[in-house]
Amino acid sequence: MNHPPVKRIALFGSTGSIGTQALEVIERHPELFSVEVLTANANDELLVQQALRHQPHIVVIGDDSKYTKVREALASSDIKVFAGEQALVEVAAMDVYDLMLAAIVGYAGLKPTLEAIRNGKAIALANKETLVVAGDIVMQTALERRVPVIPVDSEHSAIFQCLVGEARNPIEKVILTASCGPFLGRKPNYLVNVKREHALQHPNWNMGAKISVDSATLMNKGLEMIEARWLFNLRPDQIQVVIHPQSIVHSMVQFEDGSIKAQMGLPDMKLPIQYAMAFPNRLANDWPRCDFRKFNTLTFDEPDYRTFRNLTLAIEALKKGGNLPCVLNAANEIAVWAFLRNRLGFLEMTDVIESVMQRVAYIEQPSLEEYFDSDGEARSYAADLIKI
Numbered sequence: 001m002n003h004p005p006v007k008r009i010a011l012f013g014s015t016g017s018i019g020t021q022a023l024e025v026i027e028r029h030p031e032l033f034s035v036e037v038l039t040a041n042a043n044d045e046l047l048v049q050q051a052l053r054h055q056p057h058i059v060v061i062g063d064d065s066k067y068t069k070v071r072e073a074l075a076s077s078d079i080k081v082f083a084g085e086q087a088l089v090e091v092a093a094m095d096v097y098d099l100m101l102a103a104i105v106g107y108a109g110l111k112p113t114l115e116a117i118r119n120g121k122a123i124a125l126a127n128k129e130t131l132v133v134a135g136d137i138v139m140q141t142a143l144e145r146r147v148p149v150i151p152v153d154s155e156h157s158a159i160f161q162c163l164v165g166e167a168r169n170p171i172e173k174v175i176l177t178a179s180c181g182p183f184l185g186r187k188p189n190y191l192v193n194v195k196r197e198h199a200l201q202h203p204n205w206n207m208g209a210k211i212s213v214d215s216a217t218l219m220n221k222g223l224e225m226i227e228a229r230w231l232f233n234l235r236p237d238q239i240q241v242v243i244h245p246q247s248i249v250h251s252m253v254q255f256e257d258g259s260i261k262a263q264m265g266l267p268d269m270k271l272p273i274q275y276a277m278a279f280p281n282r283l284a285n286d287w288p289r290c291d292f293r294k295f296n297t298l299t300f301d302e303p304d305y306r307t308f309r310n311l312t313l314a315i316e317a318l319k320k321g322g323n324l325p326c327v328l329n330a331a332n333e334i335a336v337w338a339f340l341r342n343r344l345g346f347l348e349m350t351d352v353i354e355s356v357m358q359r360v361a362y363i364e365q366p367s368l369e370e371y372f373d374s375d376g377e378a379r380s381y382a383a384d385l386i387k388i
């Protein structure tokens with residue numbers, strides 16, 4: 001029997017929640033995947049440990065000040081070491097890998113991911129902010145370069161899986177499920193006092209700090225609506241959100257005959273990560289299975305838009321389009337950063353984002369440069385407001 005060639009993986013953001021789980025998946029299938037690039041921002045120790053174990057071609061440490069430390073730790077190996085933001089983009093363009101797992105968090109993921117697409121690399125996309133900021137340009141470039149962008153985000157992976165075999169059938173709408181994080185049912189009088197530690201305790205998923213806060217504010221679902229718009233070429237009114245606290249139905253697609261397909265399973269990011277890397281194949285594993293006798297009540301409710309106003313702001317950005325999603329994202333990144341350092345209250349995050357959205361000039365069809373400028377402008381307004 002002929003084996004398919006080994007897929008060479010570049011893992012951008014290897015030290016994060018998605019990155020480390022991706023390495024677990026890769027380790028189980030050495031006949032299918034090899035690790036060629038590993039990148040991290042500041043966690044040099046874990047990066048070095050991962051590099052020694054997986055022997056990639058190249059590692060990149062985003063934080064330049066850690067370059068010497070990483071190089072010395074890997075001096076006895078053949079692994080090339082680069083550092084800095086620009087190196088991430090340069091390595092993304094190199095011909096040493098087949099598929100990029102884009103698992104950097106935030107706006108920082110945009111440039112390397114876009115560079116990979118420009119160079120014809122397949123993308124397994126965890127970094128939703130890339131599509132929130134510049135989804136039109138990113139997807140247009142992917143179309144021109146015939147590059148597949150396969151979602152890793154569990155909701156979008158669910159939709160993607162529901163669409164297999166349905167290429168000729170238009171989507172009527174998609175239904176994104178939201179667990180609503182740790183503050184389901186809470187009202188502003190409770191949320192006003194919430195601190196970092198509460199927000200980081202998600203009931204069903206164990207994730208990086210930024211996305212955990214975004215899940216608690218429901219901004220994550222708003223970002224995912226924008227992500228879905230670009231991935232599946234939808235109009236804003238074709239994207240619905242329902243609160244589903246059990247996180248068993250990962251999302252659904254409704255077709256023009258009224259039929260609805262759902263993708264289900266226990267909440268475990270390794271599944272969508274593995275699906276994106278192995279697509280179109282499904283790989284056997286022995287992870288725990290969903291037993292419906294234990295999950296015999298699945299519930300679906302309307303989100304509380306008045307309490308979780310970040311979701312309302314994101315929907316406004318989705319509908320108006322242009323540079324507004326980019327501005328929303330930038331303001332949110334600064335607000336979350338400040339919240340995580342106890343310098344901004346939970347509800348104040350929304351106020352900052354709203355003010356920044358009103359202040360940055362609207363551009364209907366921004367160029368890439370204009371997206372970069374809008375991001376910078378939104379960040380500096382947000383920082384002014386928070387006084388950082």
Ligand code: NAD
Pocket residue numbers: 012013014015016017018019039040041042043062102103104105106108126127128129152153154205206207208209210211269
């Ligand atoms: P994380 O914070 O755990 O990890 C982020 C990774 O990006 C780390 O390797 C870090 O070193 C790197 N990084 C951070 N800032 C950087 C910068 N400025 N330059 C270069 N590298 C930088 O985040 P995560 O939870 O793994 O999430 C990664 C992405 O995947 C996010 O966009 C998130 O929305 C998305 N996602 C995550 C999950 C999840 O379960 N964690 C689920 C769905 C989608």
Ligand code: MG
Pocket residue numbers: 153154155224
């Ligand atoms: Mg998600």
